[in-house]
Amino acid sequence: MKELSLNILDIAQNSITAEADLVEITLDETDTTLKLSIKDNGYGMSPEFLASVADPFSTTRTTRKVGMGIPLLKLAAEQTGGGITLRSTQRSADPENCGTEITAFFHKDHLDFTPLGDIVSTICTLLQGFPDVDYLFTHRISSGETPEEAGEGAEGAEHVIGIDTREMRVILGDDVPLNDPMVLLWVRDSLEEQYAEAGSKPSA
Numbered sequence: 001m002k003e004l005s006l007n008i009l010d011i012a013q014n015s016i017t018a019e020a021d022l023v024e025i026t027l028d029e030t031d032t033t034l035k036l037s038i039k040d041n042g043y044g045m046s047p048e049f050l051a052s053v054a055d056p057f058s059t060t061r062t063t064r065k066v067g068m069g070i071p072l073l074k075l076a077a078e079q080t081g082g083g084i085t086l087r088s089t090q091r092s093a094d095p096e097n098c099g100t101e102i103t104a105f106f107h108k109d110h111l112d113f114t115p116l117g118d119i120v121s122t123i124c125t126l127l128q129g130f131p132d133v134d135y136l137f138t139h140r141i142s143s144g145e146t147p148e149e150a151g152e153g154a155e156g157a158e159h160v161i162g163i164d165t166r167e168m169r170v171i172l173g174d175d176v177p178l179n180d181p182m183v184l185l186w187v188r189d190s191l192e193e194q195y196a197e198a199g200s201k202p203s204a
Contacts, residue, residue: 002114002115002117003114003115003116003117003118004036004073004076004106004114004115004116004117005116005117005118005119005121005122006117006122007069007072007073007076007114008025008036008038008119008122009122009125009126010069010072011038011069011070011073011102012025012038012040012122012126013126013130014069014070015038015040015042015100016040016042016130016133017042018040018042018043018044018100019042019043020040020041020042020099020133021041021132021133021134022040022041022133022134022135022136022166023038023039023040023126023133023134023135023136024037024038024039024040024135024136024137024138025037025038025123025135025136025137025138026038026039026136026137026138026139026140027116027119027138027139027140028140028142029108029139029140029141029142030108030141030142030143030144031108031143031144032107032108032109033105033106033107033108034105034106034108034113034116035103035104035105035106036073036103036104036105036106037101037102037103037104038101038102039099039100039101039102040099040100040101041098041099042091042098042099042100043090043091043092043098044088044089044090044091044093044098044099044100045088045090045100046090050086050088053070053086070084070086070102073102073104074104076104076106076114077104077105077106079110079112080106080107080108080110080112080113081107081110082104082105082106082107083104083105084102084103084104084105085102085103086100086101086102086103087100087101088100088101119139120188120191120192120195121188123135123137123163123187123191124184124187124188127165127178127179127183127184127187128179128184129179131177131178131179134164134165134166134169135163135164135165136162136163136164136165136166137162137163137164138160138161138162139160139161139162140159140160140161141158141159141160141161141198141200142158142159143158158198159194159197159198159199159200161191161194161195161198162194163187163190163191165178168183
């Protein structure tokens, strides 16, 4: 994919297909690194499927033969010298702590780094298409460099951009859905304003 934001959209849709009602998308970014995490509370993967999920010919979807979300993310990370990790717990094994977490690490200064792209549109698309699901989006942007382990500098991030739809629902009440046009416009404006205050373009 030409933008990581499209890859994020694809994987988040997989989470929703897995019956998740909460999807957490977290970005920890420095001048030279990007750490991406997508976590859900869906029904999880079996150990056997988890071991093969990065194979592009492995998928639970019936609408297409090739599942490309995770394999493409793996390729995008590895071609920068980074990589991905996968963790998953099946609902049948632990109903209270089930779900899947995918973490990818990128070296932004590598020639083959895929740009993040229009992450604001990705978040708005998820809200519009799946308004019954909750989303926690966090993008921490800090200057300088951090070790490859990434995340150690997150607490000292200079800018934190994000939304939590669980908080939004408290304000909106039960009568206003997340895909209401005015809500979507507010979300877009809020995120773009946060990026502007951080001195970062959301489509960069």
